[in-house]
Amino acid sequence: MPLSWIVLTVLAIAAAGYVLGRGRALQSAGGDSRKLHSLPSYYGTNVAMKVIVPSLLILLVWLLVQPIVVSRAVVANVPENVVASGSSMGLFMSDVRRVADGLDAAVAQGSLTRKEAFDIRTEFTNVTQRINEAGVALGSAVTPETLRAAQEFRTLNRIGSIAMSVVVALAALGGIAFGLRESVAGFRARNVVEGGVRLLLIGAASIAILTTVGIVLSLIFNTIEFFRIYPAADFFLSLTWQPSFGGGSSLGIWPLLWGTLYISLIALAVAVPIGLFAAIYLSEYASKPVRAIAKPALEILAGIPTIVYGLFALLTVGPILMVVFGDDGVGWMRSATSVMTAGLVMGIMLIPFVSSLSDDIINSVPQAMRDGSYGLGATKSETIRQVILPAALPGIVGAILLAASRAIGETMIVVLGAGAAARLSLNPFEAMTTITAKIVSQLTGDSDFNSPEALVAFALGMTLFVITLGLNVFALYIVRKYREQYE
Amino acid sequence: MNDMRKIERDVDMNDVKISAKGVQVYYGTTHAIKDVDVLIQDKTVTAFIGPSGCGKSTFLRCLNRMNDTIDICRVTGDIRIDGDDIYDKRVDPVQLRAKVGMVFQKPNPFPKSIYDNVAYGPRIHGMAKNKADLDEIVERALRRGAIWDEVKDRLDAPGTGLSGGQQQRLCIARAVATEPEVLLMDEPCSALDPIATGQVEELIDELRNDYSVVIVTHSMQQAARVSQKTAFFHLGNLVEYGETGQIFTNPQDPRTESYISGKIG
Known part of the structure; x- marks a missing residue:
């Protein structure tokens, strides 16, 4: 049957x-x-x-x-x-x-x-x-x-x-x-059914948790496997990334880590001021009808698939930067794919994260704070700068850290916008690559799965996981500390 | 006691600080304040009493244009401080609020140090030429707020870490620091215990020497204790306004009498 x-x-x-x-x-x-x-x-x-x-x-x-x-x-x-x-x-x-x-x-x-x-x-x-x-x-x-x-x-x-x-x-x-x-x-059928509902909910929650544990364990075992065939010291200390599938490759994490951090940094440098100012405008200055339209419009940005942002980087932002900074312009840029291209577009992607979370946090600052400041004869921007932002700062830092962990984990924009060359350079107009983009390229294609060149993907993934986990824990800690202050 | 006050009052009788004529306030379509006329004297504590929602806080907030921060609120009529129309187009509400300080129902210290809380107003209005000047202003304000002795050793500690009564006195010190001419207090003791309330009331009585104080309160004992003049509001109307002693012992309007004796409200 x-x-x-x-x-x-x-x-x-x-x-x-x-x-x-x-x-x-x-x-x-x-x-x-x-x-x-x-x-x-x-x-x-x-x-x-x-x-x-x-x-x-x-x-x-x-x-x-x-x-x-x-x-x-x-x-x-x-x-x-x-x-x-x-x-x-x-x-x-x-x-x-x-x-x-x-x-x-x-x-x-x-x-x-x-x-x-x-x-x-x-x-x-x-x-x-x-x-x-x-x-x-x-x-x-x-x-x-x-x-x-x-x-x-x-x-x-x-x-x-x-x-x-x-x-x-x-x-x-x-x-x-x-x-x-x-x-x-x-x-007492009602109580038995209640118990059944409880078990169902516990089951759902434990599936979510067990899956996470499973993912982490698979990462850990494969990482251990990698370090068995490739020295950990080389992975963490070497400054070159040159995988060659014939063997004898050099798999230092630093060029990738640097690329990841550099692109994330540029992304945050774009997203944090714009997102924060947008949030301040929306929560303090905008009238109700403006807010009703502007907030969802901004949040649409968050709904765009990252591959579309990647195409935007490749086809629009890169060529525009080329005109200004390329050989016809200043001459700093050799190809349209660069840290700057990916960073700018990633920054645009992160704006709604920063603005939406910050907007909620600014709104949750008690009205009494604003009244107190206005009552002393402060203007709107003085009130925001000196009272509201300091009060909301822990929450805003939390929002920024969440955006940062999003930036560090982003892949598609990097693949399309930043190129694939792993290099350590300070010039933001050069092509670089990140950990996530390299994980993709190491695991796709016809490589022997037991070679260090393929298994390094897990060590990279583990590193990434530890970084973003740390950022998230830190962000949650700050957000929670902030909550205690006003409730 | 009452006689002493009477003598004092006679001295200041002619000195009108705030005059309001035909004040109407609308929240959207709700008519919150209906044609209120009141003359508030200088160096006097004036109490606004009345049941919840009668408009006394709303009227108080008209006096420093705090209602401007509420979009749907509309104020008409004539309110003058020292003879100047405060709703005149040329008046900057921000400047006005520096002149008319306000203390709120719930203590609302900023999440800053005690020193920075008090220095906030003087800083934004550029009242201090240098650091020493500012230190002096802060100390004077904290002394006037009757909290200096309690906090002088921990001016860098956060203002939110003080007890409720201390926080409220800190807020009063903060309002006093900008050297206002009028001090508006919106139920300043409703979140405080009796001991802290006693300290704040004592403070209000002292502040009367320099300022015109307007206080909104739900406690009729408090109104009787601290004020010289009392106004009774009911459903947006100013029902009765006069000497505190007279309002409480010999009210003219039956509504005032039933409120004071606890029959309505």
Whole structure:
């Protein structure tokens, strides 16, 4: 029975359980819902929960465990000598799996009957050809051993999935019976459903957290792997970045780190004053109708995909800078891709971050502060400069740090706007690159995944993660400290 | 006690500081102040009393044009300080507010040091020629605010770290530092405990020697304790205005009487 049918059956049983549970509870109260402990729908939901939760959990675990068990069983029956020298059991098993898939596909398409597929022999039929006709590509001709193992694989899988259907169905039926037995007037169905809701929410939260932990762990393990084959001292201290896939590459992080920080710095130098002044205008000077239009308009900037900003950098900002600073102008700039190009465009991207957060923070400065200052005869800008900004400063610093970690993690604008040359230079009109852009270029393409040139991406990612995590923690710390002051 | 005050009052009787005639205030379409006429005397404490929402704070905020900072608020009528129309086009509200200081309901020290809080006004108005001058102004203001002895050793500590009563006296010192001629106080003691209230009231009585003080209060005992003149507002109207003693002992209007005796409000 296919998976979707199993799930649909469980859901159908759950729906039936809902109706029956509701009815049974009502009946036990003599049709008077006021005599029930909970609303009738809670009794129904309780039964449905008892059906769905255990059976789908069993289904999930079964789906994870069955492939492992089946593979083990098949491997155990394969004689040692069939695995060719220079090959491995893993490769043999992937052949077996492909043959099994091919036979299944052939049956599904009707080119073989079920019985033919079961009786097929390499001695009598060109199995390889039949499977290729079914649309599954095979690397080599099918040997009798492979075929035998594949048949065993198919048989075990069939038995497994039938057993799974039966067990899941039994669990669902057991659930409905158990749930219905509970559905009497005195049962506290409402509390049980409440507990179920709580578990659901805990589950959602833990999936988010566990995923983060998983990502960090995968980063850490791969980074450790990298440092096993490449000396950490070279990575952290070398000033050159020259990966060569033939080996003997120099993978110093400094040129990339410098490029990252330089571009981020220019981006912040653009975004912070403009964003902050925009926020001050919006929160202190703009009239209601202006604010109602200007604020969403500014926030549209945040909704533009970064690749579009990248194109803007490549096609518009770069050439314009070229006219002024290029060979026809001042002569500092050799190509349109440069730190300045990427930094300016990234700065534009960050404006709404800074302005939107700062606007909220400035608005949360109590009106009493403004009144106090106006009451002493201060003008608007004196009030802003001397009272509101100092009061809002911690929050604004938090906003800037969040924008900074966004800038450090940005990739697309850099790839398109800053070029790909890793170099240590002070000239902002030269092409440089950042950590994120290099991670992309190290991991794309046909490189051996176990080489230091590919694994360095994880060490770079880890460095980046540590930097942005530090910035975020610092920003949150400052924002929280600020909150304590006024609430 | 009352007789002594009477003598004092006679001396200053002719000295009108603020005169308001036919003042109307609208918040959008709401008519908040209806045709109020009042004459406020110099070197006198004038109390505005009345139930919540009767317009006494709104009227107070007309006197230093703080209502200008509210977009939907519109003020008409004639308000003069020392005979000059403060709603005249040539009057800069910012300059006016330096002349008419204000203390608010909730203590609102700026998130700066105690010294900088007091020096704020003198600095923006360029009142001090040098640092020594400024130090002197700050000390004088803090002494007038009756808080100098408590804070003289920690002028660099943040003003927000003081207790509520100290914060309010700091705000009064801050308002006094710009050397205003009129001091407006909008329920200055409503966020304070009785001891701090007593200190602030004592301070108000002292300030009367130099300023015309206008205080909005919900506490009728406070009005009776600190003021010489009392105005009773009700639903945007100025119902009754006169000597404090007379308002509390022999009110002319039945509404004043029922408010004072606790029947409305």
